[in-house]
Amino acid sequence: MPRLSILLAVSCAAVVAGSAFAGGHGGNPAVKARKAHMQLYAFNLGTLGAMAKGEIEYDAGAASAAANNLAAVASLNQMAYWVPGTSSDDLPDESRALPAIWEEGSKAGEIGASFAEAAAALAAVAGDGKDAMAGAMGAVGKGCGDCHKAYRAPNN
């Protein structure tokens, strides 16, 4: 219960912040925050992917560190930056997030949850060798792809 109220408080604050800053320079803070969140995924996957591709040598410590970061970021509560009113229809110059995310029947939450599970499974095995790591990356990549397939517009 206290947790819920904190959550609500945070998302209300974000809505207020969102409307206060929207249209001003620097762009919508909620959109900026979720893009930064996505960039943290991309950055940590960069390390793992370079090892999987054979561009850098597999290193158990570095692989575990990157996979743990990925799982930690995936487990963050993201309510505050997926606020309604910030879709690619509302903010066409800033966001590629399709309105379907907020529409009835949206599966974005479920996809996000199963993606977080795949990230945790990767973190559990990333230090066990290159093959174990590369094997678990498939499900992670599918998680990113499932969400982008349904909920992100192509680039302009």
Place this chain on the structure above:
Amino acid sequence: MLRTLIVFLGLGLAALAAGLWITRPVTLPEAQFASLTGDAARGETVFYASGCASCHTAPESDNKLSLPGGQTFETEFGVFVAPNISSHPDAGIGAWTLVEFASAVKKGTSPDGKHYYPVFPYGSYARMTDADVTDLWAFMQTLPAEAQENAPHQLGFPFSIRASLGGWKLLFAGDAWVHPADTPVLERGRYLVEALGHCGECHTPRNALGGLDTAAWMSGAPNPSGRGTIPGLLPPEFGWSETDVAYYLESGFTPDFDSAGGKMASVIENTAKLSPEDRAAIAAYISALGG
């Protein structure tokens, strides 16, 4: 006066008849397939390389082996609904013959002799080998029967008239290759891209009649669903290495570890199932574009 009118009408009818004859739906001869036997295991590879499931699964379904149809495709001509192509004898295509199937996939002609709309990308599949069509058919007959009835397309006049497609086919559907390929790897890559993978159907712009503009092959195109654009794959704008392209087709990850979205994510669900050699061949072909 009446006489000229009659002559005129007569000529008009003759021209119309000739036009309809030239643009009549073409089926393939039985004899062309008489000596071929399908191999379902090989057909599975053809199935994934051709991406049939991207359009023929139920909307939002992840099960690539269940093909009841029902997905919709918005185009400027109207809304198309993909039909049931499961092995069900009535609702699907289970009662078809190999030659009927091959005529549909390679010539865009239905068993009752009508033209299909080119949203079914037979313009690309026209380049598929007879052996591959035969193997594909063998594989598709092993897939489960689905009882779902087909929904009608919602098209405006004159696009609702299938006979008007004959002219379109004459203009745009051929089996010539677009890009040269002078090594076995490039040839395989070209076959996977231009025939089976039908990559050009999305990555190439279309002219006013809806045909692919091969002079601008793979240079990118507006997104048919109206949001954003489909990226071009030509240098210098597109500068990925062959390894980058092959890895993208396996994992969905771009060189900066963004992850593919939109329709490309479905394409990758299929290319992820190909052999590493086939993905490398596609990458080799893409890298040779513009050269």
